[in-house]
Amino acid sequence: MPQLTGKKGRVADLLFELGAIKFGAFKLKLHEKHPEAPLSPIYLNLRTDQHPKNPGPLTREVMNLVGDLFAQVRGIAAPCYADIPEAGAPFGDQWERVTASWPQPPNRLRLFKTVGDDGTRQIEKRVDGEYVEYQTCLVIDELITHADSKLEAIRALEANGLTVVDVLVLVDRMQGGAKQLQAAGYCLHAILTLDELLD
Numbered sequence: 001m002p003q004l005t006g007k008k009g010r011v012a013d014l015l016f017e018l019g020a021i022k023f024g025a026f027k028l029k030l031h032e033k034h035p036e037a038p039l040s041p042i043y044l045n046l047r048t049d050q051h052p053k054n055p056g057p058l059t060r061e062v063m064n065l066v067g068d069l070f071a072q073v074r075g076i077a078a079p080c081y082a083d084i085p086e087a088g089a090p091f092g093d094q095w096e097r098v099t100a101s102w103p104q105p106p107n108r109l110r111l112f113k114t115v116g117d118d119g120t121r122q123i124e125k126r127v128d129g130e131y132v133e134y135q136t137c138l139v140i141d142e143l144i145t146h147a148d149s150k151l152e153a154i155r156a157l158e159a160n161g162l163t164v165v166d167v168l169v170l171v172d173r174m175q176g177g178a179k180q181l182q183a184a185g186y187c188l189h190a191i192l193t194l195d196e197l198l199d
Helices: 006-017 060-071 089-099 148-159 177-183 194-198
Strands: 021-026 040-044 080-083 107-115 121-128 136-144 163-172 187-193
Touching (some): 006 060, 006 187, 006 194, 060 089, 060 163, 060 187, 080 089, 089 136, 089 163, 107 148, 121 148, 136 148, 148 163, 163 177, 187 194
Parallel strands (some): 136 163, 163 187
Antiparallel strands (some): 021 040, 107 121
16 A cells, blocks of 8 residues: 555654554444444544543644645535534534635534433434525544444434535544445545555
8 A cells, every 4th residue: 555645644644643543452432332342453532632521632733734635525515514523523623614715615514412321422313504405415524433423413414404425534444434324325535544544
């Protein structure tokens, strides 16, 4: 696999230098519904230092580079977008930054997450923001492992009359999420794959 260069290479280097990539044995979101699943040997902490509950290692420099890479993605022109709470919010901020110069910048919609008594997190069916029924909405998050939270967000948006075609993330962990989305009729755009980062 060719070595990452340019802004992708810089992001990969910074993720490693800042400790955003950890090795060991970790529980992921999928363990909430599948506690018997093997622990992950790799954990990606893609939260920023501005996260309200659990500040992470990502700095403004990294996020600005991510935004620049988002701007290079072709084929996305949705008139509105929604980031998945809460980890997706800084990535939604970057989409807002790089699309501000569009002739008609997309509207940002807000999704909400609840935490059940058993600790499981679920995206609510309500959506805040300005949109028109049947408008196309982009979904943004930090990464994808399995597609559960992405499909929850898509179902919430579609329940409110929106149409989802594309999902944009920084990292695809390559554990079936892209195939799940494709099977459901959605297209994943990932800036980096886990294989690229590990190389």
